[in-house]
Amino acid sequence: MKLYKTGMDVRMACRKQGFSGPTAGQAPDYIQTNVVILDKSDALDFLIFCQRNPKPCPVIEVMDDGKHEAELSAPGSDIRTDVPKYLIYRDGEIVANESDLTQYWNQNLVTFLLGCSFTFEHALIRNGIKLPYYSEGKNVPMFITDIDTVPSGKFSGPLVVTQRWIPSDKVVRCVQSTSRFPSVHGAPVHVGDPGKIGISDLSNPDYGDPYIPLNPDDVPVFWACGVTPQAVALNSKPNIMYTHDPGHMFVTDIQDEDMAAF
Amino acid sequence: MKLYKTGMDVRMACRKQGFSGPTAGQAPDYIQTNVVILDKSDALDFLIFCQRNPKPCPVIEVMDDGKHEAELSAPGSDIRTDVPKYLIYRDGEIVANESDLTQYWNQNLVTFLLGCSFTFEHALIRNGIKLPYYSEGKNVPMFITDIDTVPSGKFSGPLVVTQRWIPSDKVVRCVQSTSRFPSVHGAPVHVGDPGKIGISDLSNPDYGDPYIPLNPDDVPVFWACGVTPQAVALNSKPNIMYTHDPGHMFVTDIQDEDMAAF
Numbered sequence: 001m002k003l004y005k006t007g008m009d010v011r012m013a014c015r016k017q018g019f020s021g022p023t024a025g026q027a028p029d030y031i032q033t034n035v036v037i038l039d040k041s042d043a044l045d046f047l048i049f050c051q052r053n054p055k056p057c058p059v060i061e062v063m064d065d066g067k068h069e070a071e072l073s074a075p076g077s078d079i080r081t082d083v084p085k086y087l088i089y090r091d092g093e094i095v096a097n098e099s100d101l102t103q104y105w106n107q108n109l110v111t112f113l114l115g116c117s118f119t120f121e122h123a124l125i126r127n128g129i130k131l132p133y134y135s136e137g138k139n140v141p142m143f144i145t146d147i148d149t150v151p152s153g154k155f156s157g158p159l160v161v162t163q164r165w166i167p168s169d170k171v172v173r174c175v176q177s178t179s180r181f182p183s184v185h186g187a188p189v190h191v192g193d194p195g196k197i198g199i200s201d202l203s204n205p206d207y208g209d210p211y212i213p214l215n216p217d218d219v220p221v222f223w224a225c226g227v228t229p230q231a232v233a234l235n236s237k238p239n240i241m242y243t244h245d246p247g248h249m250f251v252t253d254i255q256d257e258d259m260a261a262f
Numbered sequence: 263m264k265l266y267k268t269g270m271d272v273r274m275a276c277r278k279q280g281f282s283g284p285t286a287g288q289a290p291d292y293i294q295t296n297v298v299i300l301d302k303s304d305a306l307d308f309l310i311f312c313q314r315n316p317k318p319c320p321v322i323e324v325m326d327d328g329k330h331e332a333e334l335s336a337p338g339s340d341i342r343t344d345v346p347k348y349l350i351y352r353d354g355e356i357v358a359n360e361s362d363l364t365q366y367w368n369q370n371l372v373t374f375l376l377g378c379s380f381t382f383e384h385a386l387i388r389n390g391i392k393l394p395y396y397s398e399g400k401n402v403p404m405f406i407t408d409i410d411t412v413p414s415g416k417f418s419g420p421l422v423v424t425q426r427w428i429p430s431d432k433v434v435r436c437v438q439s440t441s442r443f444p445s446v447h448g449a450p451v452h453v454g455d456p457g458k459i460g461i462s463d464l465s466n467p468d469y470g471d472p473y474i475p476l477n478p479d480d481v482p483v484f485w486a487c488g489v490t491p492q493a494v495a496l497n498s499k500p501n502i503m504y505t506h507d508p509g510h511m512f513v514t515d516i517q518d519e520d521m522a523a524f
Contacts, residue, residue: 040306043306044302044305044306044309047306047309047310047313048309048324048326051309051321051323051324052323052324052334059313061313061314062310062313062314064310064414064415072314072412150334152326153326176524179523179524180524182444182523186523187524261441261444261448261523261524262438262441262442262449262523262524
């Protein structure tokens with residue numbers, strides 16, 4: 001796998017060389033984001049949804065309607081071409097998987113860039129916590145919980161979480177180190193018993209790949225996940241919605257430490 | 263001065279007994295907010311403005327259009343009556359000062375509650391930093407800086423800051439203790455020389471009352487201020503905008519520690 005160093009390198013590879021792979025491990029010092037693109041008529045309700053649910057939907061940037069450059073977080077970027085893969089939803093159903101949105105673009109589209117867990121995963125790794133799916137080219141396991149998000153307009157639905165196995169003597173450190181990054185999902189939403197948040201079987205995630213704990217006393221820890229807005233889209237059925245394909249993120253020019261709260 | 267204990271006590275006093283005073287020191291454990299009410303046609307641009315400028319405009323709650331109850335932060339409240347004093351702006355000019363907005367209400371109004379510095383001031387006080395304007399019934403000094411906010415649609419203008427004198431041996435602690443509260447202005451935007459942010463004379467604030475440092479080596483420290491959206495309104499001239507009168511805040515049911523990031 002070719003490794004790109006900066007956010008701009010990844011974006012240019014998507015735009016010019018057809019890079020269409022998952023972005024985990026790419027440009028490791030740069031903030032990667034979830035992408036949600038909606039018609040302007042849905043934008044206020046969705047932005048209020050994000051404000052009411054900052055853990056799954058931490059807003060990194062909202063682009064003015066019709067703008068396809070992320071002027072603040074990735075100057076020179078083009079959101080229509082700089083993501084490896086896109087999903088297109090109509091009325092809550094996936095209707096296409098594309099590598100370029102140019103033909104779909106119009107002046108009423110509003111783009112939201114939402115924080116992604118890759119940032120705090122680097123913090124976990126720096127604190128000695130192993131994430132084996134990382135080196136195996138797999139996706140983190142994701143589960144639909146029985147926790148409802150706070151609705152806004154047509155947007156409502158369950159919270160989706162990621163799950164990671166944390167050594168029991170690292171749980172405190174893991175809460176501390178991820179709390180520094182509230183704009184990229186931040187502190188966990190739950191530690192321990194999956195049943196408490198409506199998850200019955202950790203070996204059978206709703207998205208991504210399960211993985212085996214390295215030690216039998218590792219503790220499952222759960223974080224709000226940026227796939228939540230996609231689950232909400234399925235539930236809420238906006239006429240049109242474009243997103244990244246999970247795991248295939250938009251990479252900005254912002255560096256991890258720029259996002260640290262303290 | 264009668265002291266009210268809870269957010270609801272203050273709101274009911276505004277609603278029923280005509281309480282119209284400043285809210286500093288009232289319901290000291292409860293989050294107080296700035297209030298901005300706009301027509302729905304301006305709401306998306308303004309919410310994006312807040313997202314781009316989270317230090318001066320930390321959003322605590324956005325109410326659905328036409329709703330006058332803050333369902334999430336103050337159930338049972340009525341934003342039309344529960345603030346001690348309101349200002350009414352038309353095209354960027356103050357046209358009235360009212361104690362009740364009921365006669366002005368319509369179904370297209372969207373209410374934004376924005377964090378206020380009273381919360382982190384309690385953190386300063388708990389850390390042994392004296393704020394004499396508090397006990398003297400005065401307002402913190404506020405200055406218009408030469409730092410521009412990031413514009414959104416018609417909303418643009420300079421950052422307004424509050425200034426406090428901090429003993430030189432408490433500056434680090436002051437940064438740490440206020441960093442815990444990013445949703446209520448959080449960490450300072452500047453420490454030291456006022457000239458670096460375009461302030462020429464600390465004895466002559468643009469709003470509020472100047473105060474004398476307790477020790478000659480106290481350091482001026484500056485925080486983003488929730489009056490910024492009002493300065494922006496003057497600059498941006500939305501057709502209609504209702505706000506609280508500075509210092510006369512909306513008091514929620516949320517407690518200070520609910521807002522702490524860590």
